[in-house]
Structure formats: structure tokens, C-alpha cells
């Protein structure tokens with residue numbers, strides 16, 4: 001589904017054009033910063049247009065993703081995600097990972113896993129990372145794949161810096177406040193493929209595309225294809241009411257993760273989201289056969305703080321009438337705890 005960019009959505013569309021010129025000055029962050037701050041405080045999600053990642057680069061990322069998932073299963077199985085949840089690299093087949101919502105005990109994780117997520121994924125980090133080396137297909141299998149994603153990673157990092165500056169300025173902090181905790185580029189690209197699935201199984205709750213969850217890190221930038229299916233817990237409606245976050249051409253969807261919510265003493269919201277039934281294309285329906293959803297691709301880029309840093313409450317988010325809700329925490333410890341619950 002495509003929505004005209006001027007149609008009102010729960011999720012605001014914020015223009016980053018003023019931030020793209022070389023002459024960008026902190027004053028230019030003031031307006032975008034205010035909008036970003038309001039969006040993340042009220043909804044937890046925003047669409048960013050004129051974000052600075054060229055459309056050809058986004059299109060090429062989706063082309064590579066399609067090529068990767070179209071490889072024979074035996075080829076994808078040569079680059080498996082390691083059994084340790086924290087080593088978040090490589091390929092996970094359908095049903096392998098189950099996102100979970102703050103469930104850390106073995107019984108709770110088993111319960112969450114009884115409804116499988118119907119997706120396959122491939123996780124990629126920066127080539128500079130020593131603790132988490134990339135697990136990539138051999139160069140002759142997909143020539144150019146690895147080099148492209150090294151470039152895509154850097155392009156996304158430039159947008160990440162713009163976002164981190166905008167949030168800081170919007171919160172009345174020094175422009176570099178969050179950038180300073182994100183110098184190690186401990187980020188991760190994820191290629192996601194939701195294969196066609198029987199509509200009835202989704203409707204009966206026997207499978208999920210991706211179950212309701214919040215993201216763990218600082219923030220997430222999500223490129224999605226035109227199919228749709230992403231839904232976000234509505235800021236206005238009753239709890240558990242979801243509103244679609246459809247494809248809006250030329251935008252990236254950005255949302256806050258739990259780490260930044262905690263860091264901000266819950267001032268910024270990490271909002272529950274899921275991928276529900278992507279629509280069925282009626283042209284694909286064959287008489288006497290189950291109705292199948294359209295396959296969908298998406299590419300989130302997850303932003304995480306530098307592993308060696310310990311974060312305490314953001315200045316301005318606590319005071320005499322507003323105590324700190326959380327203890328300081330080390331970024332690696334926090335992320336490992338969350339990732340280990342998903343595998």
C-alpha cells in the first residue's frame with residue numbers, strides 16, 4: 001500500500017533537507033530537532049524524508065537482499081547465525097529467531113517461541129568489528145555483495161549521526177551529546193525476507209510475520225518495500241491497538257529502542273510494533289488453493305551505543321521531582337542480555 005506523503009498519519013513525516021548541506025550549522029538542527037523530539041516523545045516513530053541515503057543506494061540494497069535470499073537453501077546454510085544470541089551475524093532460516101518482549105526466563109522464552117516468526121534474516125555488521133566478525137557468503141557466490149554492504153553501512157552511519165544530533169538538539173543538549181557515545185559504529189544491518197504465507201495461518205495466530213516487540217538499541221532506521229504490513233502501537237488508541245506504518249516513498253522509518261528510552265528516563269518512547277499480514281495480491285489467488293500473502297522485504301539498520309560506555313540518565317531527564325528510574329548500565333551488557341533472549 002502506498003500513502004500520499006500529505007495524508008495525515010499517526011507517525012509524522014520530518015524533512016531533513018536543511019541538514020544535508022555542508023554548511024549545516026547547529027541552528028539548522030533546531031527545527032528538525034524539535035520535530036524529532038516531539039515525535040519520539042509522543043509516538044516513538046517518525047518518517048524521515050530527504051534523509052541523505054540516495055534512492056539508488058536503497059534500491060541496490062533491496063536488489064542484493066533479493067539475490068541473497070534467492071540463493072539455494074544449501075548455500076544460505078553455509079553462513080549460519082552462530083548459536084550464541086549475542087553473536088548477531090549471518091543467516092537465520094524461517095522459525096529460527098523469535099523476538100521476545102522482556103521475557104528472560106527459559107519457560108517464558110519457550111512459550112513465546114510456540115508461535116514461530118515466518119521470516120528469514122541475514123545480519124551484517126561493520127567490517128571493522130573484531131568481536132563480531134561478519135559471516136558472509138564466499139565472494140564467488142555473490143560477487144560485490146560484501147563490498148556493497150560495507151558502503152551501505154557507512155552511508156547509514158552518516159544518517160545515524162544526523163539523527164543523533166537532531167535528537168540531542170531537540171532535547172536541549174549539546175549537539176554532540178549522543179554522537180559521543182556512538183563512535184565505535186557498533187551497528188547492524190539486517191536483511192529481512194518474509195516469504196508468502198497462508199493468510200489463514202496468520203489470521204488464526206498459528207504463525208507471525210514478526211511478533212510484537214520493541215527494539216533493543218538506541219534507535220532503528222528501517223527501509224521497507226512497497227508491500228506493507230508494519231504496524232505500530234497507536235499512541236492515541238487504547239493499549240494493544242496498532243496503526244499501520246505503510247510504505248511512504250522516499251522515506252526511512254525511524255524508531256526509538258529500549259536503550260534510549262531507559263537512558264532518557266522514559267521520556268522518549270520505545271514503541272511496540274509488529275509485522276502483521278501483508279496483503280494478498282488477488283492476481284496471485286488460484287482457485288482451490290490457500291490464499292497466500294505477498295512476500296515482503298525490509299532492511300532495518302540498528303544503532304547501538306559504544307560497548308565500553310556506561311550510560312546514566314540523560315541530563316534534563318531527571319531532577320528533584322523526577323528521580324532516576326534506572327541504574328547506570330554498560331552498553332554491551334545490556335545488548336547481550338537482550339539478544340540472548342531471542343535465540
Ligand SMILES: O=C(O)CCC(=O)C(=O)O
Pocket residue numbers: 190192210215222224230273275297298299300
Ligand atoms: O520488517 C519490518 O518492517 C520490521 C522489522 C523489525 O521490527 C525488526 O527487525 O526489529
Ligand SMILES: [Fe+2]
Pocket residue numbers: 213214215220273
Ligand atoms: Fe523491530
